[in-house]
Amino acid sequence: MAKITMRQAISQALWEEMERDPNVFILGEEVGVWGGTYAVTKGFYDHFGPERVKDTPIAEAAIIGAAIGAALTGTRPVAELMTINFAFSAMDHIVNEAAKLHYMFNGQMVLPLVIRTVGGGGRQLGATHSQTPDAIFAHFPGLKVVAPGTPADAKGLLKAAIRSNDPIMFIEHATLYQTRGEIPDGDYLVPIGTSKVQREGKHVTVVTYSKMLELSMKAADLLAKEGIEVEIVDLRSLRPLDMGPVIESIKKTNRGIIVEEGWKSFGVGSEIMSRIYEEAFDYIDAPIKRVAQKEVPLPYNSTLEQMALPQIEDIVSAIKEVM
Amino acid sequence: MKKTEYLELYQQMVVIRLVEERAAVLYQEGKIGGFLHLYIGQEAVSTGLISARQPQDRVITAYRDHGVAINCGISPREVIAELLGKATGISGGKGGTMHMADVTKNFWGGHAIVGAHLPLAAGLALGDQYQKKDGVTICMFGEGATNIGYFHEAVNLSKVWNLPVLWVCENNHYGMGTAVDRASAVSEIRQKAVGYGMKNDLVDGMDLMKVREKSLEMINEIRAGSGPQFLEIMTYRFRGHSMGDPERYRNQAEVHKWQENDPIGIYRSYLLSSKISTDVELEKLDHVAEEIVEDAVRFAESSPEPGAEELFRNIYVEEMSGD
Ligand SMILES: Cc1ncc(C[n+]2csc(CCOP(=O)(O)OP(=O)(O)O)c2C)c(N)n1
Numbered sequence: 077m078a079k080i081t082m083r084q085a086i087s088q089a090l091w092e093e094m095e096r097d098p099n100v101f102i103l104g105e106e107v108g109v110w111g112g113t114y115a116v117t118k119g120f121y122d123h124f125g126p127e128r129v130k131d132t133p134i135a136e137a138a139i140i141g142a143a144i145g146a147a148l149t150g151t152r153p154v155a156e157l158m159t160i161n162f163a164f165s166a167m168d169h170i171v172n173e174a175a176k177l178h179y180m181f182n183g184q185m186v187l188p189l190v191i192r193t194v195g196g197g198g199r200q201l202g203a204t205h206s207q208t209p210d211a212i213f214a215h216f217p218g219l220k221v222v223a224p225g226t227p228a229d230a231k232g233l234l235k236a237a238i239r240s241n242d243p244i245m246f247i248e249h250a251t252l253y254q255t256r257g258e259i260p261d262g263d264y265l266v267p268i269g270t271s272k273v274q275r276e277g278k279h280v281t282v283v284t285y286s287k288m289l290e291l292s293m294k295a296a297d298l299l300a301k302e303g304i305e306v307e308i309v310d311l312r313s314l315r316p317l318d319m320g321p322v323i324e325s326i327k328k329t330n331r332g333i334i335v336e337e338g339w340k341s342f343g344v345g346s347e348i349m350s351r352i353y354e355e356a357f358d359y360i361d362a363p364i365k366r367v368a369q370k371e372v373p374l375p376y377n378s379t380l381e382q383m384a385l386p387q388i389e390d391i392v393s394a395i396k397e398v399m
Numbered sequence: 400m401k402k403t404e405y406l407e408l409y410q411q412m413v414v415i416r417l418v419e420e421r422a423a424v425l426y427q428e429g430k431i432g433g434f435l436h437l438y439i440g441q442e443a444v445s446t447g448l449i450s451a452r453q454p455q456d457r458v459i460t461a462y463r464d465h466g467v468a469i470n471c472g473i474s475p476r477e478v479i480a481e482l483l484g485k486a487t488g489i490s491g492g493k494g495g496t497m498h499m500a501d502v503t504k505n506f507w508g509g510h511a512i513v514g515a516h517l518p519l520a521a522g523l524a525l526g527d528q529y530q531k532k533d534g535v536t537i538c539m540f541g542e543g544a545t546n547i548g549y550f551h552e553a554v555n556l557s558k559v560w561n562l563p564v565l566w567v568c569e570n571n572h573y574g575m576g577t578a579v580d581r582a583s584a585v586s587e588i589r590q591k592a593v594g595y596g597m598k599n600d601l602v603d604g605m606d607l608m609k610v611r612e613k614s615l616e617m618i619n620e621i622r623a624g625s626g627p628q629f630l631e632i633m634t635y636r637f638r639g640h641s642m643g644d645p646e647r648y649r650n651q652a653e654v655h656k657w658q659e660n661d662p663i664g665i666y667r668s669y670l671l672s673s674k675i676s677t678d679v680e681l682e683k684l685d686h687v688a689e690e691i692v693e694d695a696v697r698f699a700e701s702s703p704e705p706g707a708e709e710l711f712r713n714i715y716v717e718e719m720s721g722d
Pocket of ligand 1: 105134136158165463511512513540541543544545574640
């Protein structure tokens with residue numbers, strides 16, 4: 077067990093997979109000479125060379141489209157979209173091509189494609205550069221969507237994603253790169269589409285993922301001092317969505333909240349809540365609550381931005397409301 | 400031009416330079432958030448270009464927008480206040496460094512998604528054409544933006560519909576860390592206009608007078624009905640892409656070589672050699688510029704933050720019930 081940052085975990089996963097399989101290569105804006113906008117691929121260009129670490133023009137549709145094409149021929153591209161806000165420029169290729177080809181051509185086409193990208197707010201980047209549109213991507217059957225909240229999961233999930241034969245959106249969080257955590261030794265995979273209990277407790281369930289896992293853990297620490305034992309289920313993947321641990325936890329605690337960074341309307345929380353009501357209605361003792369981003373494009377001003385983003389206190393009070 | 404106009408342009412360039420230098424310091428002090436893209440080195444481009452417009456001519460640009468904003472008549476006070484996220488900022492503190500606009504001055508903004516404002520520029524021109532107004536839309540963008548599909552769609556459309564647009568490519572040689580020839584099939588960007596049958600030209604962006612003359616000529620022709628034209632302006636950014644740029648992609652000797660062609664120095668020499676002004680006079684203007692910028696910083700620092708009620712204001716024109 078070593079303690080490393082999220083950045084190192086993701087970087088290690090990429091490095092190890094590229095060492096293992098010569099068919100794995102990276103393409104994206106500033107992944108090479110610059111070393112990655114978030115320094116994830118620092119050193120890769122010098123080690124693996126320009127053939128395998130390809131700097132691209134600013135052309136998101138071409139990045140994803142070309143990655144799809146290359147994947148169809150049997151290579152295993154890891155395409156980087158500098159931030160998820162630029163994924164909209166490649167939306168057609170993500171949803172109309174990547175998510176559909178295997179099904180539409182009745183299984184003939186296989187595209188082992190990973191789209192690595194970065195989401196989240198809180199850095200005063202303004203409305204166009206701060207979004208958490210994860211739910212949008214999870215809407216499309218044919219696409220898998222992964223969003224880790226710990227270094228250990230990030231490494232194992234990314235390695236699993238690179239070895240998977242399906243197109244996968246791998247969504248990192250801009251403010252988690254410095255987060256440290258223990259990772260298992262050696263080569264390990266975390267299966268895509270598995271939720272995980274990150275903290276055990278018997279009084280209330282918090283369902284969350286990515287950056288909001290960190291906040292939820294802190295909220296749970298605070299509540300522990302008041303004798304409230306919070307159980308935290310980390311979704312880790314939004315599609316496939318593993319409701320097993322969520323339902324199990326709800327059956328145990330009979331109370332729950334859902335915490336997501338994106339907007340509440342038509343969001344991750346909406347989906348999780350519906351499924352809990354569908355699958356475990358009889359076990360719920362209080363209406364489930366959602367903590368999410370206020371329904372505004374994120375403002376630049378830091379005070380306003382933080383007002384719009386979910387805070388630890390919001391999680392604490394939502395939990396108290398369902399107790 | 401009258402003497403006062405020559406001096407006004409000198410003053411604008413110096414003010415922009417000082418605003419940017421102050422902004423860098425404010426950023427290091429943690430008072431400015433997000434990314435900060437400085438315009439140092441490129442001042443003659445927008446100063447020359449925008450000096451050639453009439454009030455009815457619209458200007459739209461990318462995220463490197465502080466200088467353009469000042470040339471369009473936005474006060475340094477409002478620019479720096481916006482950088483600090485204050486209520487008195489030109490976007491009320493909600494837009495930030497990448498999203499400044501003042502439509503009363505026909506400045507239609509800083510836009511942060513690369514290339515995305517080019518189709519908007521075609522639309523601004525379409526609106527003017529439709530309403531039989533004689534405005535020309537001036538659309539500025541980096542050479543990196545000419546590799547994204549939006550560029551090609553917009554430039555093509557403008558030609559097909561004969562829209563009054565001046566497309567202005569600021570070729571500062573790098574899109575983030577990617578040198579132009581590593582990302583663009585042609586290094587001379589104006590060649591792309593040839594593909595759309597569009598009249599085009601190239602000018603030295605370190606020389607304000609050359610930029611101004613060429614811009615005047617093209618804007619006049621467009622106003623007279625020539626249809627869209629394309630101007631490539633050769634320039635260089637003296638600082639990194641944004642404040643967090645490790646600058647691994649270029650060597651300092653190259654930067655120094657360009658710095659010898661400082662656009663402010665070149666214009667200064669021109670004013671002196673053509674006897675339009677004197678050293679004493681220009682030094683006085685330098686002092687005035689310093690005072691303007693110091694006043695702007697004081698104004699911005701003592702300005703209030705936007706109130707909490709601002710968070711939900713201006714999401715829609717019509718107030719909504721519910722969220
Ligand atoms: C669609 C999109 N992709 C990527 C980015 C990230 N990005 C911001 S600026 C930039 C480089 C742009 O270069 P250029 O157009 O030449 O303008 P310059 O920065 O040189 O002024 C990139 C890749 C973005 N903002 N939008």
